[in-house]
Amino acid sequence: MKPNFPPFSPPRRTLMGPGPSDVHPSVLHTQSKPTLGHLDPLFIGMMDELKVLLQYAFQTRNEMTLAISAPGSAGMEACFVNLVEPGEKVIVCRNGVFGERMRQNVERIGAIPVVVDNEWGQPVDPNALEDALRAHPDARFVAFVHAETSTGARSDAQTLCALAHRYDCITVVDSVTGLGGIELRVDDWGIDAIYSGTQKCLSCVPGLSPLSFSEAAVAKLKARKTPVQSWFLDQTLVMGYWGSGAKRSYHHTAPVNTLYALHEALRLLVDEGLEASWARHAHMHQLLHHGLTELGIEFVVAEPWRLPQLNAVHIPPGIDDAAVRSRLLNDYNLEIGAGLGALAGKAWRIGLMGYGARRENVALALSALRDVLR
Numbered sequence: 001m002k003p004n005f006p007p008f009s010p011p012r013r014t015l016m017g018p019g020p021s022d023v024h025p026s027v028l029h030t031q032s033k034p035t036l037g038h039l040d041p042l043f044i045g046m047m048d049e050l051k052v053l054l055q056y057a058f059q060t061r062n063e064m065t066l067a068i069s070a071p072g073s074a075g076m077e078a079c080f081v082n083l084v085e086p087g088e089k090v091i092v093c094r095n096g097v098f099g100e101r102m103r104q105n106v107e108r109i110g111a112i113p114v115v116v117d118n119e120w121g122q123p124v125d126p127n128a129l130e131d132a133l134r135a136h137p138d139a140r141f142v143a144f145v146h147a148e149t150s151t152g153a154r155s156d157a158q159t160l161c162a163l164a165h166r167y168d169c170i171t172v173v174d175s176v177t178g179l180g181g182i183e184l185r186v187d188d189w190g191i192d193a194i195y196s197g198t199q200k201c202l203s204c205v206p207g208l209s210p211l212s213f214s215e216a217a218v219a220k221l222k223a224r225k226t227p228v229q230s231w232f233l234d235q236t237l238v239m240g241y242w243g244s245g246a247k248r249s250y251h252h253t254a255p256v257n258t259l260y261a262l263h264e265a266l267r268l269l270v271d272e273g274l275e276a277s278w279a280r281h282a283h284m285h286q287l288l289h290h291g292l293t294e295l296g297i298e299f300v301v302a303e304p305w306r307l308p309q310l311n312a313v314h315i316p317p318g319i320d321d322a323a324v325r326s327r328l329l330n331d332y333n334l335e336i337g338a339g340l341g342a343l344a345g346k347a348w349r350i351g352l353m354g355y356g357a358r359r360e361n362v363a364l365a366l367s368a369l370r371d372v373l374r
């Protein structure tokens with residue numbers, strides 16, 4: 001039997017969930033340009049530019065700055081498998097789903113996670129981290145999530161990194177949802193290893209994980225006593241392809257067209273300006289917040305720690321969560337996010353990420369919610 005399907009033709013939705021978010025039209029357009037060989041000099045020239053663009057987005061001079069050929073979770077795994085060796089102690093701050101995912105990574109390596117728990121919807125508490133650092137002077141790493149997408153809470157990455165360094169720990173930071181959406185300064189804040197994703201605030205398609213390692217992180221990687229257990233994510237091998245002055249030897253086939261997309265997305269970010277992008281996210285969040293308040297909808301996170309790009313709100317009493325979301329999707333082509341983990345069934349997550357952080361989207365979300373909740 002021969003399968004017979006029509007071409008897949010997705011409708012144009014407005015993506016206002018936790019990611020993927022709306023992709024900029026010029027990014028989609030760039031992605032459809034002709035595929036080059038991944039060792040083609042023209043493609044390699046574009047990759048060199050991509051590194052400079054990523055350094056700008058991360059605000060870093062780190063030489064080891066690249067995009068992992070897989071989504072954010074692979075960036076997370078790349079940080080842990082490259083830097084952490086079996087038996088080493090890692091303090092993992094957990095205030096949502098992604099902190100827990102970090103802990104699982106550490107455990108699978110055969111390293112020892114020391115968990116600092118904070119309530120869902122709260123930022124990581126620096127005092128709790130300091131208690132753990134004092135109690136575990138042998139800890140080598142501190143890992144935390146800058147922008148916890150499962151709850152909409154921002155943590156103070158600068159303070160947490162400064163604290164970790166006072167206790168000689170290497171910092172591993174998840175800014176999958178932070179990059180491009182809120183202030184992030186990798187060098188100034190002393191972040192040693194950071195990973196992100198393309199499908200949140202970068203207005204890009206899913207599938208890549210921007211990553212950057214400081215000199216201290218690279219030194220830790222080079223001093224390993226055991227080989228990195230993942231062949232694919234082993235950055236000592238990947239640098240043969242991405243490294244400056246590298247011979248660009250084959251490691252794996254780069255996702256050529258997806259890298260075009262990232263190049264275009266970052267070019268747009270530079271055009272707008274990083275700080276202007278942060279300010280736009282903050283402004284759109286204020287407009288959304290104002291409208292939601294008029295509808296009587298309340299936020300999960302206290303004001304100082306709210307992520308502008310991920311608005312977690314309590315589902316009003318008596319409202320059918322799934323019915324509302326499916327009406328938004330079917331009648332308005334609008335996707336908002338469900339609650340995750342401890343917030344499942346209790347919250348919605350309304351994303352204002354990248355190209356999605358626009359006035360039209362705020363207006364659509366507010367008018368659609370007003371209709372549906374009526």
Ligand SMILES: *Cc1c(COP(=O)(O)O)cnc(C)c1O
Pocket residue numbers: 019071072073074076098145147148149150174175176177197
């Ligand atoms: C989305 C997200 C991830 C995982 O990224 P994927 O691209 O889905 O693998 C990790 N951490 C945070 C904070 C995220 O929001």
